[in-house]
Amino acid sequence: MKRWGRRLRHLAVGVLDIPQDVVLEVPRITMIGQLQMYIENHRGVLHFTESELRLLLTNGQLIVYGEQLVIRAILPEELLLEGRIGGVKYLQPQ
Template sequence: MKKNRNEEDRVIGRMAEAAGVPKELVLGVPVLHITGREEIRLENYRGIQEYTEELIRIQTRTGQIRLTGKRLNVEYYTNDEMKVTGWIQSIEYL
């Protein structure tokens, strides 16, 4: 019987912890650092799907993250991380 993705991720996560490696690094899951309602730093993303001042949709390995708010701005992005500023009203995982 084939294991499902969540079960595989749990096993890999436990192995990473046992080896002393951060599981988010091994699994490639998104990591969000939120500072109040005005700043989010996001690691482990694949790309920006939609970008307006009211909505930013970001593709990750595990799905999409949807940020809504006002005056949203991607201050910078690299292959590893991005920083979004503005008035963040909601964060949704799709």
């Protein structure tokens, strides 16, 4: 059943010209250099320090590493992060 749902979503992206991030429930990440990151389609903050941000996604987690990280804005599915961003890692669900 999950396979059909996935196929239907991919078909909707192609036929209806709907953005992939909306249909497939994947994060959309926009970076401005190493100083700012805007993340859409997250499901909540799991952990935050000035050197690491861990977000829950529909399918996995997103980890952002850096220095002097600050969450400037947070909405139910959007987040604006500032600081010196050093890396991003995506973790698949087990």
